[in-house]
Amino acid sequence: MPSKAEIKSVAKLKQKKYRKESGLFVVEGIKLVNEIANNGLKVHKLFVTHQQAPHFKGHESVEKVTSAEMRQMSSMTTPPGLLAVVNLPEKIRSTSAKHILLVDAVSDPGNLGTLLRTADWFGIKTVILSENSTDAYNPKVVQASMGSLFRVKVVYADLVKTITELKTNGTAVLGAVLTGKNIYSYTFPERFALLLGSESHGIRPDLLSQCDEHITIPAFGNAESLNVAVSGAVILGEIKRQLTFKVQ
Amino acid sequence: MPSKAEIKSVAKLKQKKYRKESGLFVVEGIKLVNEIANNGLKVHKLFVTHQQAPHFKGHESVEKVTSAEMRQMSSMTTPPGLLAVVNLPEKIRSTSAKHILLVDAVSDPGNLGTLLRTADWFGIKTVILSENSTDAYNPKVVQASMGSLFRVKVVYADLVKTITELKTNGTAVLGAVLTGKNIYSYTFPERFALLLGSESHGIRPDLLSQCDEHITIPAFGNAESLNVAVSGAVILGEIKRQLTFKVQ
Structure with missing residues (x-):
């Protein structure tokens, strides 16, 4: 179970300042979470509500949270119940594309x-x-x-x-x-x-x-x-x- | 000066139900308010904040309100200080356009x-x-x-x-x-x-x-x-x- 401080630190990632400080950002919902790896990005932490938890059996790294905790961390009006904290990509420089x-x-x-x-x-x-x-x-x-x-x-x-x-x-x-x-x-x-x-x-x-x-x-x-x-x-x-x- | 009830009735126009009931809707900002007539629509009432009032001298029908009253009526994060209550258009039926x-x-x-x-x-x-x-x-x-x-x-x-x-x-x-x-x-x-x-x-x-x-x-x-x-x-x-x- 995540601590109150941890929940709070994820909620703070709604602000750019904290994303910069921590090098982390948030992705919500199964569809988007499944796409994170496309970009070579790494999931730092994964949170799921108790209701959604049965879908994630066997994923050791998933942390269970209450609906209230999820609402605190989520930026969505109706939180989908799955939230990933992801490492920001390294700074890329690219002007070579056509x-x-x-x-x-x-x-x-x-x-x-x-x-x-x-x-x-x-x-x-x-x-x-x-x-x-x-x-x-x-x-x-x-x-x-x-x-x-x-x-x-x-x-x-x-x-x-x-x-x-x-x-x-x-x-x-x-x-x-x-x-x-x-x-x-x-x-x-x-x-x-x-x-x-x-x-x-x-x-x-x-x-x-x-x-x-x-x-x-x-x-x-x-x-x-x-x-x-x-x-x-x-x-x-x-x-x-x-x-x-x-x-x- | 508009009454509290009047301010409240304008604020209610944020909801579809009250727009339907009253046959009125709200338009904010000088640019949009100037365009209302393009559609043959009629302004029912015009409200302006005390700060914006000097720009509307001579418009008899303009009612002055406080910033707090404007914020109550407005749907915008930063109310532009001019708000028109406009008559909804009559029901149009049109399938003849090319x-x-x-x-x-x-x-x-x-x-x-x-x-x-x-x-x-x-x-x-x-x-x-x-x-x-x-x-x-x-x-x-x-x-x-x-x-x-x-x-x-x-x-x-x-x-x-x-x-x-x-x-x-x-x-x-x-x-x-x-x-x-x-x-x-x-x-x-x-x-x-x-x-x-x-x-x-x-x-x-x-x-x-x-x-x-x-x-x-x-x-x-x-x-x-x-x-x-x-x-x-x-x-x-x-x-x-x-x-x-x-x-x-």
């Missing part, structure tokens, strides 16, 4: 989770986030990504430096803006990094001037803008259509 | 708001929701739609009957599923209704069998599915590309 998603200052955890899920769907294996973006190991991102957090490399980096590196290795940096080239007539290059801006301010000026091209989803109606995850999805879809089906 | 979005049992207000914003961007003027979908006049939908709620016709209807009507008037009903025709090789018809399913269960069987075609966004990676608003956006983008630029 297709990269760059995101500047995304602040909403739901948006980041949806972006990771979308990147994964479209086969983008590397997502590089500016250091002031929301933490990908925030419980809301973990849940909204539906396991894609464990399949996509998530890197935090200085985007100015990253873009400079990308350009020297021949990657075209494409900034999604409101007044750029129409994505449906633009011909996408084989090697690209798609840069998306923050929900409220778009791409900041110093990154904008570094882009090789500014691209835009044409508007057919009157909305002023699109949600950041939606924009990313529409552009990635068009890129994949062009590169895969070799049509303009 | 391009329609149909949504079955969407439950997350954020997803519905994002879908309305996306429909608006891609010039879809009519969105028909199954009667068990989340209420479009829920404060979270109002805010997430970024004003698109006032530019897009939102109709609640029995989707089985709606699809039957659509088919008799020559509209092709296209269901978005995980195992249908590839949207990048399918030729979209000029007159269509795109049907999206619920976040967790997809399109229900009786609607699925009514569809003229099942279509799919091809997966390039390992995610199991896409967010409903993201799927809608990718498909609408491809439809508009084909119909506008007349290319396959």
